[in-house]
Amino acid sequence: MGLRARIFAxxxxxxxxxxxxxxxxxxxxxxxxxxxxxxxxAALYVEEGGRATDCAARPAASDGLWLVVRCGCAEAEAAREYFVDDFGRLAHRRAKGAVAAC
Incomplete structure (x- = not known):
């Protein structure tokens, strides 16, 4: 092995x-x-008994959170909120009432 190979390898x-x-x-x-x-x-919400079409997202207002995905009826008593961190992981879940058909 030459000197050049010993240096560059x-x-x-x-x-x-x-x-x-x-x-x-x-x-x-x-x-x-x-x-x-x-x-x-939405898949988490479906596991709880809801429909995936009932979900929408908005930007989160808190530091360290990216999105808030709200699933359920427009009424506040039958809603689920999923708080997503900056890396796309579920950070917190808030449930209000039972899952109801809209």
Whole structure:
């Protein structure tokens, strides 16, 4: 093995390792889109007995939260609210009354 290969082989290996590590960390930090988050929260509502078409989202007013997905009838006594954090995860759930048909 020549002198040039002894110098550049570890450098190339280090650059490749850094690239792979950067790619892995980047893939893990990608957040889902709004539609995907709303669909996931609607699926939770369907498990509770509601219909997915009864859900809508709005931006959250609190720090650390991204969306509030509200499912249920327009009446406040029969609604579910799902608070979603900046990474698309369910942070909190608030239920008002039983799931009712709208």
């Amino acid at each position: 570890p450098l190339v290996a280090l650059i490749l390792c850094a690239g792979v590590l950067g790619w892995l960390l980047g893939v893990r930090s990608v957040t889902p889109g709004e539609t995907e988050v709303i669909n996931r929260m």
